[in-house]
Amino acid sequence: MVHECTHAFFDIKNLGQHLKSSDEAAAYLAEAILLEAGSRPPLGTERVRQVSHPIAKKVIKGQYWISDADFKALSAAWARSEGADPKTMFNSNGLNTLPRTARPLIELFK
Numbered sequence: 767m768v769h770e771c772t773h774a775f776f777d778i779k780n781l782g783q784h785l786k787s788s789d790e791a792a793a794y795l796a797e798a799i800l801l802e803a804g805s806r807p808p809l810g811t812e813r814v815r816q817v818s819h820p821i822a823k824k825v826i827k828g829q830y831w832i833s834d835a836d837f838k839a840l841s842a843a844w845a846r847s848e849g850a851d852p853k854t855m856f857n858s859n860g861l862n863t864l865p866r867t868a869r870p871l872i873e874l875f876k
């Protein structure tokens with residue numbers, strides 16, 4: 767849930783074109799931070815989930831940024847876990863691609 771909310775947050779922010787691997791890295795890290803804060807294990811055995819938890823532990827200890835090396839490891843792990851091209855782009859457009867029935871809920875968050 768936190769993972770998907772992170773994607774929705776970035777989309778609401780209308781950030782434009784950016785790497786999908788960046789979006790996924792942030793979403794998996796958000797998920798890991800929540801789980802680690804509750805002393806919970808990763809939700810699965812995917813490489814991206816295994817890589818995100820040690821980074822989440824650093825954030826919980828007070829490091830509110832991640833190093834380039836950790837970011838690259840997280841992005842690469844996502845691409846490998848999903849079998850995705852790490853250069854795939856994602857369009858953050860204010861949730862404008864969602865159906866009209868979802869719009870009233872979205873307006874609450876703007």
Ligand SMILES: [Zn+2]
Binds near residue numbers: 773790793
């Ligand atoms: Zn995702």
